[in-house]
Amino acid sequence: MTDIKIKITDREGVTHEVDAPTDMNMNLMEVVRSYELAPEGTIGVCGGMAMCASCQCYVKSEHNLPEKSDDEDAMLAEAFYVEDNSRLGCQIRMTEDLNGLEVELAPES
Amino acid sequence: MIKTDILIIGAGPTGLFAVFEAGLLKLKCHLIDALPQAGGQCSEIYPKKPIYDIPGFPEVLAGELVDNLMEQIKPFQPGFTLGERAETIKKLDDGTFVVTTNKGTEHHAPIIAIAGGLGSFEPRKPLLENIADFEDKGVAYMIKDPEVYRNKKVVIAGGGDSALDWSIFLADIASEVTLVHRRNEFRGALDSVEKVQHLKNAGKINLITPAEIVGLKGDGKLEAVMVRKTTDAVEDIILEVDNFIPLFGLSPKLGPIADWGLEIEKNAIKVDNTLDYQTNIPGIYAIGDVNTYPGKLKLILCGFHEATLMCQSAYQRLYPDKKYVLKYTTVGGINGFDGSKKEAPKAVVKAID
Numbered sequence: 001m002t003d004i005k006i007k008i009t010d011r012e013g014v015t016h017e018v019d020a021p022t023d024m025n026m027n028l029m030e031v032v033r034s035y036e037l038a039p040e041g042t043i044g045v046c047g048g049m050a051m052c053a054s055c056q057c058y059v060k061s062e063h064n065l066p067e068k069s070d071d072e073d074a075m076l077a078e079a080f081y082v083e084d085n086s087r088l089g090c091q092i093r094m095t096e097d098l099n100g101l102e103v104e105l106a107p108e109s
Numbered sequence: 110m111i112k113t114d115i116l117i118i119g120a121g122p123t124g125l126f127a128v129f130e131a132g133l134l135k136l137k138c139h140l141i142d143a144l145p146q147a148g149g150q151c152s153e154i155y156p157k158k159p160i161y162d163i164p165g166f167p168e169v170l171a172g173e174l175v176d177n178l179m180e181q182i183k184p185f186q187p188g189f190t191l192g193e194r195a196e197t198i199k200k201l202d203d204g205t206f207v208v209t210t211n212k213g214t215e216h217h218a219p220i221i222a223i224a225g226g227l228g229s230f231e232p233r234k235p236l237l238e239n240i241a242d243f244e245d246k247g248v249a250y251m252i253k254d255p256e257v258y259r260n261k262k263v264v265i266a267g268g269g270d271s272a273l274d275w276s277i278f279l280a281d282i283a284s285e286v287t288l289v290h291r292r293n294e295f296r297g298a299l300d301s302v303e304k305v306q307h308l309k310n311a312g313k314i315n316l317i318t319p320a321e322i323v324g325l326k327g328d329g330k331l332e333a334v335m336v337r338k339t340t341d342a343v344e345d346i347i348l349e350v351d352n353f354i355p356l357f358g359l360s361p362k363l364g365p366i367a368d369w370g371l372e373i374e375k376n377a378i379k380v381d382n383t384l385d386y387q388t389n390i391p392g393i394y395a396i397g398d399v400n401t402y403p404g405k406l407k408l409i410l411c412g413f414h415e416a417t418l419m420c421q422s423a424y425q426r427l428y429p430d431k432k433y434v435l436k437y438t439t440v441g442g443i444n445g446f447d448g449s450k451k452e453a454p455k456a457v458v459k460a461i462d
Contacts (some may be wrong), residue, residue: 041228041376042376049154074292
């Protein structure tokens with residue numbers, strides 16, 4: 001297993017290219033937190049249960065992401081600033097086929 | 110003015126357990142929480158979700174954990190100020206503190222324990238430009254007194270349990286209830302979804318889905334909302350209403366505590382983890398998810414440990430001349446402030462013939 005490269009644009013519009021491990025059962029929200037790309041307390045509030053939408057992001061690349069679960073879909077239905085390419089970072093697990101993924105964090109709400 | 114030994118800000122699992130540890134030391138506690146019920150995140154965000162890392166509980170629902178803690182601390186008769194947010198703190202000349210809530214309730218205590226988690230839960234407000242103009246003039250983000258809506262035309266937005274439950278409740282009180290949600294599917298207890306279906310069929314709830322509120326109109330107070338169907342490009346519906354209640358959940362904000370002169374780092378309060386979780390202001394402690402120190406883990410079980418050490422330190426601060434010897438609950442039992450007593454049964458000594 002190897003690290004993958006992903007590009008994350010933070011809420012200030014700055015893009016960071018970071019290495020994300022695929023062998024630590026990490027999701028995108030946790031990657032953002034581990035690199036401190038959003039202030040603590042403003043992302044991953046529910047801890048990754050798809051219950052707060054604080055990790056909402058827009059997927060900018062053409063990767064095939066796993067389908068949304070009912071939980072994720074329902075949470076996005078109640079979130080703000082939602083676009084067609086909105087996903088919850090906590091529901092996207094880091095796997096090798098996501099190498100090169102580009103995402104942008106949605107505004108805090 | 111409410112007087113107590115330890116004033117705990119935040120009634121989540123850490124704050125609740127602090128009542129128990131304080132009780133063993135015969136210290137009385139009072140808790141303040143912005144939410145209308147105890148339990149913090151466990152009650153508000155994920156009451157039906159299981160937790161697997163509470164020592165001794167292979168699996169426990171977050172809501173059950175709160176119920177158990179409430180039962181465990183009952184003998185120590187904690188006081189509660191719920192539905193109010195701790196707003197200001199004042200240090201008196203004798204070193205004690207007065208904490209005042211947003212509703213003006215005053216609390217006086219020599220020790221403050223901030224167990225505020227990620228902060229106080231504030232309603233998430235929909236992104237409508239003029240919504241602030243109608244706050245308390247037809248727009249409310251929380252229902253405090255349902256009677257306000259008697260014989261009124263009410264529109265509720267949201268797709269979770271609170272949107273469903275309040276639509277059901279208000280169907281009997283308001284003259285007209287409209288529920289607007291962005292999807293056809295609702296995420297809530299199946300029972301509530303079915304009830305709304307029945308009320309819709311009976312004509313008691315007007316359901317508009319998939320749709321959202323896109324505008325508010327009124328002069329001095331709310332008079333109408335604009336509803337946009339999200340599927341087909343039909344014209345916006347103008348709905349005459351007296352009240353609009355958006356229920357899109359709550360998000361935590363550290364809030365006024367951030368201005369209390371405490372050292373803050375990464376949205377959390379810095380504490381001395383080598384000793385007692387005291388902040389830079391002597392007499393004010395921070396325990397649980399709200400604090401930070403090298404190696405901090407935001408876990409309920411860590412909060413329990415922090416609460417325990419904090420209480421010992423608080424005791425020493427209140428009674429500097431007393432020597433405290435740790436006594437196991439199995440040995441000392443539980444002596445409630447309510448006169449209740451719990452103790453380990455005595456072994457039976459009986460001779461064998």
